[in-house]
Amino acid sequence: MTKIVLFWHRRDLRQHDNAGLTAALQSGLPVVPLFIYDREILDLLPSRRDARVTFIYDEVERLARQTEQAGGTFLAEYGRPLAVFEALLGRYEVAAVYTNEDYEPYAAVRDAAVAELLARHGAGLHSFKDQVIFAKNELLGKSGKPAKVFGAYSKAWLAAVQDEHLAPYPSQELYREANLVRLPEAAPRPTLEQMNFVRHEQQVPAAELPDEELVRNYHNTRDKPGLINSSTRRSVHLRFGTLSVRELMRQARALNPKLLNELIWRDYFMMLLWHYPFTATESYDPRLRNVPYRNNEAEFQAWCEGRTGYPLVDAGMRELNQTGYMPNRARIAAAGFLVKHLLIDWRWGDRYFADKLLDYDMAQNVGNWQWMAGTGVVAAPWFRVYSPQSQQEQYDPSFAYVWQWIPEFGTCEYPKPIVDHKFARERAIATFRAAYQARE
Ligand SMILES: Cc1cc2nc3c(=O)[nH]c(=O)nc-3n(C[C@H](O)[C@H](O)[C@H](O)COP(=O)(O)OP(=O)(O)OC[C@H]3O[C@@H](n4cnc5c(N)ncnc54)[C@H](O)[C@@H]3O)c2cc1C
Known part of the structure; x- marks a missing residue:
């Protein structure tokens, strides 16, 4: 059996500029990307007509098609993460699992349990910072705790940020046949219907950088909800990682400090939740x-x-x-x-x-x-x-x-x-x- 590395997509549904995916593709072992439709989350949703599930499904299918075109296999599994990994470890020789960090309380517990399970099988879980610029303990105040005033945090953020923090990762360039593997026996991917969901689409802008003119004008328009393009409307893409935050930060840094400031709020709140999960x-x-x-x-x-x-x-x-x-x-x-x-x-x-x-x-x-x-x-x-x-x-x-x-x-x-x-x-x-x- 070929030894493989799994790359576990979660809040990063993209192949380009992806920190953990880059590391996986540079590991020297063939990579199989994976997405788990997590029943711990899906079973709690109040409606089976959830536009977010449709959005995720379409993005996963897009990633899967791109992987197949590049000569690899993309696994999509429906279940509870621990059970899914148990099954995959039984089916394939998994040397390691690579992923990007997720700072929500449920994710921290889930990832610790998955790491333990993998360790029992002699495999490691390697996590990378991808969805924020500074995470966890990287930007604490003088007291060794998170700053309790946003102004102090953003000042420290702006003083610490270097070009390399915002530089893109070369995952797209590495996403080619030589670094992937085709698994002929892979199980078919579940459909929305098989997971008991009904397709429900909502309109969202393309997962591209917003128009430059909009960004230049952002500070004048962001508080005018009656305007058609008052803000970037990229929050859904930042949430699911269909856009890299580094891309948007680079554009904001070049064109509009107010937009950059809002994105720094995003980093700040992620850090706060990681430190104070009870909130x-x-x-x-x-x-x-x-x-x-x-x-x-x-x-x-x-x-x-x-x-x-x-x-x-x-x-x-x-x-x-x-x-x-x-x-x-x-x-x-x-x-x-x-x-x-x-x-x-x-x-x-x-x-x-x-x-x-x-x-x-x-x-x-x-x-x-x-x-x-x-x-x-x-x-x-x-x-x-x-x-x-x-x-x-x-x-x-x-x-x-x-x-x-x-x-x-x-x-x-x-x-x-x-x-x-x-x-x-x-x-x-x-x-x-x-x-x-x-x-x-
Ligand atoms: C009560 C309340 C609940 C909110 N819930 C969410 C939520 O669940 N998810 C979410 O992404 N945003 C949330 N926000 C923040 C903000 O309203 C949205 O991020 C923003 O409206 C999304 O539209 P946009 O992409 O056009 O934002 P833009 O104004 O174009 O800003 C660009 C990006 O900066 C970040 N950002 C902007 N404002 C904030 C903010 N106040 N706090 C943190 N990040 C910000 C977002 O990632 C946003 O996509 C909430 C705000 C309030 C007041």
Whole structure:
């Protein structure tokens, strides 16, 4: 039996500029790329019509076709990772598994278990940093812990970054017959139907760098959700690795520091989740772990469906429900409104976004939700309650965004505000203050 190396794709569905794939292709052994449709994740999805699963499926099939054209075999397996690896170790002589690091709490546990299993079979798990520029402990503050102020982190990031951090890896050039292997006995790849999913496509931009003009103008347009191209819309590609973050960072570094700054936020939140995995489900600030949220089910439903009577919030939620995307400004308005105006636990909103967002990423979602709720490692002050009306006037003054998503806006069919802003603001501040002071 030929000794092989497996390259395990996870959040990096691309052949070009891929750190772990490059290392695998340089290992001297033939490489078999692998994707696992992980039942630990898929079985928990609330719908079998999930656009993210369709997206992943199409990308995996694309990678598989490209691998076959290059003279190799691409394995796609449906199951639980440990069981899949047990089976593969029985079928092939696996010398090692290469992969890229994944910083989510579930991934850390899964990878440790896989590493242990492989070690028992005399094979190693080799992980590489790929989806961020600085990871884990690379950019800690003076205290030896992550900086708790984004400004300090971004300053350190900008001081540390060198051209080589953003340089592309030559995985595409190495992806050729000599470094791959054809496995004639490989099992057929599962179809969406065999995994019990129904095809559900959503429109996403091509996995290419955004237009240069858009990037040059980004700081002027990013907060105008009514514009067609207000931001890059590349979050889904960064989430699934169909675009390399290094490519986008290089473009941002050359053309627009504001865009680079947003991408540094992404690195920052990934580092924070790795250091504080409990924040996935718990407020970081212990003083705000027992806020007596109202958690009114009917009001939550109105928020989910975009029926709060606050048009920027409602337009955002309706866009999310219909397309799986929401511009950052609308996410801010919707999140702030849920937590402060309706006094609903940020975790309810975090879960709803997790089910709906095409670009859902635990680190970014939890980091931003906790920021908005005032409970996070980095957080807006707990007493900040944005006025939905001022946000509307500032970011969508002509209601261009609102008209796109709320056709009945301005008619008597559009609901009246679910709560008065002044009343809700005072109630939120009093509630948060009481929770805060009780734990001081
Ligand atoms: C409550 C809330 C929840 C969010 N949940 C997610 C999520 O699950 N997944 C996700 O990718 N982003 C999330 N964001 C961040 C941000 O809204 C999206 O990344 C952005 O809207 C995606 O659109 P874009 O690609 O056009 O972004 P652009 O404005 O073009 O920015 C380029 C890239 O920078 C990164 N970025 C931009 N803003 C942020 C930010 N505030 N925090 C971290 N990274 C950022 C993203 O990777 C984004 O694709 C959330 C924001 C809020 C307020």
